[in-house]
Amino acid sequence: MPQGAILGPLFFLIYTDDLPTLINKDNNIVLYADDTSIVITHTNRDAFNLHANILFNNINTWFKNNLLNLNFSKTHYLEFRSMTHYKINMQVHHNHNYISNATQTKFLGLTIDDTLSWKRHIDQVIKRMSSASYTLRFIKYSLPIETLKIIYFAHIHMSYGIIFWGNSSSDHFQTYGYLYLYMIQGK
Secondary structure, eight states: OOTTOTTHHHHHHHHTTTGGGGSOTTSEEEEETTEEEEEOOOSSHHHHHHHHHHHHHHHHHHHHHTTOOOOTTTOEEEOOOOTTSOOOOOOEEETTEEEEEESEEEETTEEEETTOOOHHHHHHHHHHHHHHHHHHHHHTTTSOHHHHHHHIIIIIOOOTTHHHHTTOOOHHHHHHHHHHHHHHTTO
């Protein structure tokens, strides 16, 4: 199937239809296009480590049985924790191939860090807003406010995933948000 073909996503979904059956009801799997994420939870640290490795081995067996290869360089795990709790430092592996523990990852356009502070994601949003506001500052005198709003909502609007990161306590994000709104209103 050529990359970008219309039937590609449909065939992918059919091909991977049985993958979620590997995950027991205590865990969750998120399949989106060609990205697969698995959420594993357990109250006991040792049982958690054992369970994660068993599941990872089962997934690798599924890959092998379906003539697929897991890209170990793009595979990592995130150990969610509070800022005051220590890392478990577990090792997840299959046939002497270890996956690395990351402190952040991109998930469906959101940058998620291991403490769910959203700081890195907000910093990226601020950077994008800053360069966009620089551009809007110069075109706001030559375009009507309705056109500026269309440009804003089409290219700059930052509400994607805001239900997750919008309640962050980042002061500099709130300042930029107010400045940006002020500029868009043409004040």
